[in-house]
Amino acid sequence: MENPRQRQRRTCMKLENDELMAVVGRVGSGKSSLISAILGEMQVKNGSVTTRGTLAYAAQQPWIMNATVRENILFGYKYDKKFYEQTIKACALEPDLEMMANGDLTEIGERGINLSGGQKARISLARAVYSRADIYLFDDPLAAVDAHVGEHIFENVLGPNGMLKTRCRVLVTNAIPYLHQCHSVALLKDGVLAEVGKFEELNKRENGLLRALVKEFGKHNAGESALSRQASQVNIVENGNGSGVDFSDTTTVVGADLRRSSTSSLPRASIEAHLSRKNIISSAGKSNEDGTGGLGQLMTVETSETGKVKFRIYKEYIKSCGVVSVLIFLVSMVLNIVGTVGGNYWLKLWTDDSGAGGNNNVYYLTGYALFGVFTVVFVSVRTYVLWAGCAVNSAKISHEKMLVSVFNSPMSFFDTTPIGRLINRFSKDQNTIDEELPSSIMSWLQVLFQMVFSMAVIALSLPLFLIIVIPLSFVYIFLQNIYLQVSRDLKRLDSVSRSPIYQQFQETIDGISTIRAFRQNGWFVYDNLDRIDTNQKAVYAYLGLNRWIAVRLELMSALMIFAIAISGVFVLSKSTNSAKAASTIGLCMTYALNVTQSLNWCIRMYCKVETDIVSLERIDEYSHLPSEAPYVIDDARPDPEWPTQGKIEFVDYSLKYRAELPDRVLKNINVGISPSEKVGVVGRTGAGKTSLTLGLFRIIEPFEGRILIDDLDITKIGLYDLRSRISIIPQDPVLFSGSVRFNLDPTSCETPSSLDSVRRTNTRSDDDLWRALELTGLKSYVQSLDGQLDATVQQGGTNFSVGQRQLMCLARALVKNSRVIVMDEATAAIDPETDNLIQNLIRSQFKENTIITIAHRLNTVMDSDRILVLSKGQVVEFDKPATLLEDPNGAFYGFVNSQQHSSE
16 A cells, blocks of 8 residues: 555546635545645646646644744745734734734744644744735644634635635645535545535535535534533634735736736845844743743854863863773874884984995895884774774764763753754764864874974984974964964854754755745745855865965975075084985985974864864763753652552642743642543643643653652652653654554663663564554554554654554554553544544543543543643633533633534
8 A cells, every 4th residue: 555645546626716625534545645746745647736826835734944933924025014914813823922022023943842733833824824825725724723713713714704715725624614614625535536526515415425524523522512502602702704804905816817916015025034034033932832932032042162172071082982092092103103213213224334335234124124014013003993992982972972961951952952953963073073083183193203203313313403493393383372273263163153054954854845835945045055154154264274374384394494404514514424424414304304294284183183172072062961850760769550540639830941931831730630530621822731741741840839640749750760651642743763563662661871771672562553553543554554563654754644643642552551641632633533433442442541631622522521721821620521511601611612603
């Protein structure tokens, strides 16, 4: 069976300029693949896709740039204040921007890390709306938002009275209540367009697939409807009529030919404006559901050391190389030079003896050969010890220390550190430690020893040399100090300016479909070139500095050779044995050439070592990052079976994302969850729902209060003992590169204290894995893959649809079967029929488990034992659903009626 992204076939449809088409289907049916095909992101094997006009695209997993909210929405277009504000209002972003310290100038972290899923979806939607395109492609934009927000967006943006009413729209959705307002509905099954037509016509077909889907939705919402009938209709959100903006004011649409009549009303911003993000002072939001909002700039500025590299760094490098290996290397280096100099001196003795009439050629030849063998042996030892011993040991130790340090860093570090900095250190800096630094050290020491021995030979043979070389040495040292200081700082600038290049490249790769859909390739090319130019300024200056020092060193070398030659002439004129004096002067001149070359290289190689050691300095910085709490506390290990009950208590619990932030995102939470209880958590965006789960897993440590699981304070035990005993099915499903088997049963860790002590084994049988796949509806799909359980899962699970990834995460939880399970929007990207199967699965398979479910779809929590309603980080209500619905003024009552209203 082919990848769903590759198996769109026999799909035929036509959409006119002002029509809205809804695309529905089960998980893995090919809905997102259809959007990709329209975008030109898939290989067309048969048929064709024709679009007329410009495209705008809102992806199922929103792509958010590391920039301000405004820059993410404008996306390279000129700022039109009136239209921008209308877009913000229509996409229900006004309340979110009011929560942020700098409003729409608030900086968003990488991949929207300081935004909730709903906020990311609405910013992505606003970006599409603001582009004023001719054709709009929306991939399930309503899945991540609350019901009342979804209704607002449909009425004001997507629907027949919305801002885009005069445009061609393709809407992938699982929101069945909105289908009757669409001009047409397309239902996909296994990559085939199974049904297409008007909703009313398809819904009348006796055995139609759409009718079955609608019936399933009705069953799915039966519980909610029964409860909501206890309440009367209330108006929670004022819904506009969507008439705020009519695109016909700026665009003319004639028939099916979707072309802009003019683009002059929305000119593209200049290159300077495209690249102005670095000049905007932005600030993180005060607080929100999924991130680390804060006052001031979110992303920290990358710092670098100044001045000379600390001796501690050299000491650490020697320790990592191994003291014994370093000593062997140095001794071998010295003996190598002794062999080389000894061989040359032996030649001098041979020459003197020949001049005196001696005839001991065999003797001298044998001695010279022995010096050659001696030299080769210690060159080999030196090279082997350096690369097989020192370099390998240092590379492994430095990489492992940095890796462990980064792995153990708190989430706040990743919130404020762009991935480009990590890539820079793990690639360029680590490569410098692996290859360049050992080579630089060997070259420096080699020329240093050669220079010392050569100068010693010259000094012994020609004492006048010392009168010349001592003053010149001070000049060399002066030049070296100037060169060293500047080259070291330029190397640091080079390293720091390289990180933004990696970061932008990674960001571009992640959002390539969105970038191409909006025709913003040029913007990102210019941005990339701007960052490269910044880096090349440091590189070019470094190359110029090398030429500067080279010219001056060559001049000094010429003066030294000239002085030695003059001294030699003077000695020769005073000598009584001209033959012997000539051989001595010849030896001195030979070594003089070596000395000048050695001095040049010694200075440059020493400076190269200093600049290369900057990479070790940068790696050392990331090897000593602030760490999370201990992974394992030997004196506080819980019982191997803990937790046995699944009882959870929040006692006066408060939470801050970072200590320096003024506001708490959770405030004095006092909640008790009984063993095996099913609790639903609801609340508007920013209420603190996801923050609750972050605290439960100690992703963020408590500001005040505590959490007890089975009466055990979770802050008293190690993170491994806590996180390995509870499970989460996240809103953004995570699949690892590897096999299906590995993703279902990733690890079994023995009390690890370092990476080397992690032992991974398969702890579940194949029968257990297949059972989990069968229960989640993935068995047939996995069986169709090459290798089945051993089939390859690509990076990020890109060969699975988003819905299938969520099901894989659910299957992983089934395999692990923890006593406490957290489900954070675990079925947001799943169709109603599959969602109903999952809810039945949870009820049947997790009877004895304590489950905390965070949901936008209230039907997924209506059968929970109790509902926890959060607002602004505080508990508003906590009781049985039926009890909460008895209060017409209650928050949960309003949520249910709002969603029920949108379903009618």
